[in-house]
Amino acid sequence: MVAFSSGRGPFRVRAGRLPPVRRAIVWAAVVLTALLLQSTVFAQIQLVGAKPDLVFLVTIVLAYLEGPSSGALGGFVGGMAEDFLLNQPKGITALTLTLLGYAVGALRQYIASPSPLLPVAVVGAGTVVGEVFFGLVSFLLGQNVGSFAFVLRVALLAGVYNAVLTPFLFPVIRRVVESSRAKAYRW
Amino acid sequence: MAVTRRGRSTRLLVVGLVAASLLTITADYRGGSAGPLEIAGRTTLTVVGSMQDAVTKVFHPFGDFFSGLVRIGSLEASNRRLVQELNDALSQNGRAAYLETEVTQLQGLLHMRQTLQLVGVGANVIGQSISNFEWTITIDQGQSGGIRVGMPVVAGAGLVGHVVETGLTTSVVQLLIDPNSAVAGRLLATGDTGLVVGDRNQDLQMNLVSPSARVTPNEQVVTAGFQGSLYPAGLLIGFVSREYTDPQSLSKIVSVRPAVDFSSLQFVLVLTKNTSNGGPGPTPRPSASGAPSTGPSPTPAPSPSG
Incomplete structure (x- = not known):
């Protein structure tokens, strides 16, 4: 408790204790919001028959900002939440997003471009790769996902849709991430 | 040193999460x-x-x-079509009402289940x-x-x-x-x-x-x-x-x-x-006597064999 009344100097290390809990709560709220928006508002505003995948978007942005371990963990939680709302073997989305979060976080360290369009490109490409992987695993588990052409079409459309939404949602998610990270030091 | 340790713990985390996902898939599948x-x-x-x-x-x-x-373009077209269909439906309605009473009477005569x-x-x-x-x-x-x-x-x-x-x-x-x-x-x-x-x-x-x-x-x-x-x-x-x-x-x-x-x-x-067949509803399955069937029923009532 003392640690949080003054978060400077030697208390800094101890002040780091709360953030995991705080961040878990914040992330649960972000994932829940993404799921709710995806199943209500964005389910109605479709792009040539395809919906965006906000949980993919959130995972990729988190991995982009925070690195591979946060990306993998956030992806696992978001994917599991999404899985429990789907009518297919649970765990496929969790598997996809764990690997996607890790991959984006790991690759991020090798990209040193200051371009503001970089998050847009990363989200777009990440969504396409993730959706194709999801389709492939679903197919291997005997799910009826249709032809490869259909999976590719859905993946590309969802990728484009997610990329279009990134400029609006990226600043919001970044704010949430930074506030949940820096709060302890500000006190 | 610290970097390798962090890298290793990240990899351990990812392996753990992937294992958890696979376990969930298997558990749900079975x-x-x-x-x-x-x-x-x-x-x-x-x-x-x-x-x-x-x-x-x-x-x-x-x-x-x-x-x-x-969909504003298609809405206009479908509006026109709907007006047309409504007119058709209204004209058919009178005839349908007549047929309905006829069917009800005939069904009553046949003691047929609706x-x-x-x-x-x-x-x-x-x-x-x-x-x-x-x-x-x-x-x-x-x-x-x-x-x-x-x-x-x-x-x-x-x-x-x-x-x-x-x-x-x-x-x-x-x-x-x-x-x-x-x-x-x-x-x-x-x-x-x-x-x-x-x-x-x-x-x-x-x-x-x-x-x-x-x-x-x-x-x-x-x-x-x-x-x-x-x-x-x-x-x-x-x-x-x-x-x-x-x-x-x-x-x-x-x-x-x-x-x-x-x-x-x-x-x-x-x-x-x-009501038409023994669906999943909470009502008990109605007796087979009323069900319309074509040809003789291949399944006789189950009898205790012994």
Whole structure:
């Protein structure tokens, strides 16, 4: 408790204790919001028959900002939440997003471009790769996902849709991430 | 040193999470509908469903506005078509009323059980599937409203699908257009039957139709309502859009345009009491004597063997 009344100097290390809990709560709220928006508002505003995948978007942005371990963990939680709302073997989305979060976080360290369009490109490409992987695993588990052409079409459309939404949602998610990270030091 | 340790712990975390995912997939695959994962799924559905309800109430006008904007051209055309159809329907209404009384009297004479007596629970559509590979809707009625898995769901225009998952106050309905949906259908004019399978955003495919069947464009396709089927007989599925014969196959394939517009569903009716056959409803299966059957029944009453 003392640690949080003054978060400077030697208390800094101890002040780091709360953030995991705080961040878990914040992330649960972000994932829940993404799921709710995806199943209500964005389910109605479709792009040539395809919906965006906000949980993919959130995972990729988190991995982009925070690195591979946060990306993998956030992806696992978001994917599991999404899985429990789907009518297919649970765990496929969790598997996809764990690997996607890790991959984006790991690759991020090798990209040193200051371009503001970089998050847009990363989200777009990440969504396409993730959706194709999801389709492939679903197919291997005997799910009826249709032809490869259909999976590719859905993946590309969802990728484009997610990329279009990134400029609006990226600043919001970044704010949430930074506030949940820096709060302890500000006190 | 620190970097390698961090890298290693990250990799350990990822391996752990991947293992957890694979374990979940396996457990769910083997557990079926009774495992602890199903209970967790039902809880998620109940929690998220109640919030979906609130979000939908707030955002529905916006969604309507955008989808209206996109489809403004087709809306005008469909408005003209609807006015035309309404006029036709009004003129047919009088005749239908006359026929209805006639049918009622004849049925009374035959002591026939009414085949299409729909008893159900009305529900609002509060959400759609979050996946691009699944065609479902979420409705605001669940186990507390008497909804059970397998119950048929209809809208004003025709059959919508059936319930695949129930929470306490919400349920998930699989739409006819979902590739996993299959309904026994009957061509209304000739009585030929086939299996109507969903084909995503395309028209439904009616398979296994006899190659000699005569199919007319825009002919109505209704549920066949075989014994033990989920759906009662005579519910409108859609209209024939075209037919084609697969040269390698012994049967004909008929494309069926669904009667229901699945993109703008708002209200549905869940049929809780399936009177035409022993569906999944809470009512006991009616005695077989009243069921219309063709030919002699191949299954005699079970007798104790010993």
